[in-house]
Amino acid sequence: MFPKLDPLLHSELRLAVMSILAGVDEAxxxxxKKQTGATSGNLSVQIDKLTAADYITVEKGFKGKMPRTTCKITPTGQEAFSHYVESLKEYLSAGK
Amino acid sequence: MEQNKEMTASESLQLITETLNNSRKDILRSNAKYYMIWGVLLTCFSLAIYLLWKSTGHAYWNLLWFAMPLVGFPLAKWIGSKEDAVRSENVISRITRGIWLTFCIFSCSVALFSILYSFINTSPIGAIAVGTSLSGQIILLFGMAETITGVALKNWIIKNAGVVTGIGGLALYYGIGLYEEQMLLFTFAGIVLFITGILVKRQNR
Structure with a gap:
């Protein structure tokens, strides 16, 4: 019996965002936007979904006079991401 | 990138791998920029000290080395602050920063001890011995720092550049003169560092 893949992470853009955030302190x-090549609106929607699931936190601030939105992965998000990767590996090894 | 595209397990894993690779490339691109800045500074400072020392005959011009971080760090910080898209640190960038900070502390300490010893030691031969061994020690430390950075970043250009600087620099050190000629070792290291920056930038476009 395979573990069910997290539907929140099994989406291209959300997975890309989580993969980036899993490797850095914050971004x-x-x-x-630059790394994923997504549009601002699209990215905002997906970030909101990840925030609602407590996978990431979003902080709004300023860099000089420019507004700056910073995203950071939470321990819940980190665990979900690790679990997702493990599940993927199980799927792939079973398929061989 | 589409938000709701259905992905297979292998596509998902590929996406994660690609993202991690892009992140590594991003760090390498960022490093390349700093290699070029420090490479130019090292070349300019070493040549300036070499020429001043040669024309005046005074080794005191070596104190100018301490001005290099005073120029380099604010310049690097200013260039870093100009980036519009900001990725904070990760384990690799922290390790890289730690390696170069360690190099900075160790080489400055070696230089300071050498200066102190030259004041204490009344024998000119002893002072020369300490002064000349300093260049060899610093070039080795420099090469080591560069090679370890290459290992941490899994980049063969940086690894080999470190070996060329450290081992090649040491070979030059034994063949070069005892006085101002020693500064040319750092010109060599600066040129290698600058070329490394260009190659790494090209490699990770």
């Missing part, structure tokens, strides 16, 4: 919105 700002502009960086996520």
């Amino acid at each position: 700002d919105f502009t960086y996520l």
Whole structure:
């Protein structure tokens, strides 16, 4: 019996955001947008979904006079991401 | 990137791997920029000290080395602050920063001890011995720091550049003169560092 893949992470953009955030302390919105190639609106929606699930936290502040939105993965998000990767490995090893 | 695209397990894993690779490339690109800055500074400072020492005959011009971090750190910070998209540190960038900070502390300590010893020691031969061994020690430390950075970043260009600087620099050190000629070792290290920056930047476009 395979573990069920987390539907929240099994989406291209959300998974990309989580993969980036899993490797850094924090990243700002502009960086996520640049790395994923997503539009601002699309990215905002997916970030909101991840925030609602407590997978990431979002902080709004300023860098100089410019507004800056910073995203950070939470321990819950880190655990969900690790679990997701483990599940993927199980799926792939079973398929061989 | 589409938000709700259905992915297979292998596509998901591929996406994660690609993201991690992009993150590594991003760190390498960022490092390349700093290699170029410090490479230019090292080349300019070493050549300036070499020329001043040669024309005046005074080794005191070596004190100018302490001005290099005073120029380099604010310049690096200013260039870093100009980036619009900000990724904070991760384990690799923290390790890289730690390696170069350690190099900075160790090489400054070696230099300070050497200066202190040259004041205490009345024998000119002893002072020369300490002064000349200093260049060899610093070039080795420099090469080691660069090689370890290459290992941490899994980048063969940086690894090899470190070996060329450390071992090549040491070979030059034994063949070069005892006085101002020693500064040319650092010119060599600066040029290698600058070229490394260009190659790493090209490699990770």
